Amino acid sequence: MSSDVSRTSAAAAARDETAVSRFVERFASTLAQAGFPPMAARVFVALLAADSGSLTSAELSEQLRISSAAVSGAVRFLIQVNVVLREREPGSRRDVYRVYEHVWQEVLTRRMQILDFWKESLRAGIDAVGPATPAGRRLSETLDFFTFLDQEVPEMMARWRERQSGGAGR
Secondary structure, three states, rough: OOOHHHHHHHHHHHHHHHHHHHHHHHHHHHHHHHHOOOOHHHHHHHHHHOOOOOOEEHHHHHHOOOOHHHHHHHHHHHHHHEEEEEEEEHHHHHHHHOOOOOHHHHHHHHHHHHHHHHHHHHHHHHHOOOOOOHHHHHHHHHHHHHHHHHHHHHHHHHHHHHOOOOOOOO
């Protein structure tokens, strides 16, 4: 245990908080450009960059220099989209916000489940506009693409899990 503490202390001492802060802002900006709400992106990246993967509201407020209300709104969004969870700090009344393990794989898996709903809607749209119309052909192409993803992503995820376990590509 003593060596674990010294390793953690050494890692923390080697951490350049200014560089971490720049990374958080840069990656959050990238996520915001992709459609993530900006404050939620900042909170999410701060959690990703935390060694523990978790921070309290006060820690997020201090690190990001934002109000607790801003943290609360960002966390509410992140919980809603299932990338962060709220936990109670043992023996305390404080909440801790934690990024899910394997967060990107979980996000992709959930998005793939949404494709089923989209495909149903597209089929109804194709029936409504007619499959031979220009709109019907566009909707059919979209349906074909989503069907392709449905077939390919599970295989890709299996390869990823194998790679993560040390099987292939290492």
